[in-house]
Amino acid sequence: MVAVEAISLTKAFGDLLAVRELSFKVEEGTIFGLLGPNGAGKTTTLRMIYGVLKPTSGTAKVMGVDVRENPIEAKRKMGVLPEDTGVYPRLTTEENLVYFGKLRGMDERKLRKRVEELLEVLNLTEKRFIIADKLSRGQKQKLAFARAILDEPPVLLLDEPTLGVDVMSAREIRKMIEEYASSGKTVILSTHNMWEVERLCDRIAIISEGTLRYEGSKEDLKRVAGRREFEDIFVRLVRGEVIEKAV
Secondary structure, three states: OEEEEEEEEEEEEOOEEEEEEEEEEEEOOOEEEEEOOOOOOHHHHHHHHOOOOOOOEEEEEEOOEEOOOOHHHHHHOEEEEOOOOOOOOOOEHHHHHHHHHHHOOOOHHHHHHHHHHHHHHOOOHHHOOOEHHHOOHHHHHHHHHHHHOOOOOOEEEEEOOOOOOOHHHHHHHHHHHHHHHHOOOEEEEEOOOHHHHHHHOOEEEEEEOOEEEEEEEHHHHHHHHOOOOHHHHHHHHHOOOOHHHHO
16 A cells, blocks of 8 residues: 655745655555755655645645645644654653643553653653753654654654764664564655665655655665665766666
């Protein structure tokens, strides 16, 4: 089943066309890498999918629900870790999770149990009564990740989940991403970390200047590019050196 489908997504900011008729499909139970250099349109694409930005044209579907026609229902099917984490700085670690869980309509007993579980797994138990503003970058990122998966949505959108995070925190987040997808759920991962892509992603889409350059498996991309180093392939593709072969 297709969990997420982008259908000719386009976003213009005045004369700037940030995303140009972008289309791709993400199968249920997979980790899909959304890659591209800074300014490529990755974050804009994710924001259109999870409803923060309205597309200029085109649309997206999440578990069959059109994000433009039924945005509230579509949002219920997604967990999101945005670029800026979005945690409430004056709430404690625990309060951030409880507040969000109640906004999502979680049962009180299930919510409390889930909060305890995530605090333990992400090594945040000792920080539960610390306001988020006092947390380190890595701890804020883990808190934002815990919030995104709190009610176990079928689709998870992650914008640079390990950016600026220490080695141990990044390791914990990557492990949970793998476990989340292995349970049958779907993850879209935007990242600059090529090693992360190699390890985690089943399929990838590479965009540059808002345009799709490649969509498919890592193995197919290596084959058509005639190279084994994924980072080198990525750079060449973004520069336009292997576009004709790859798309």
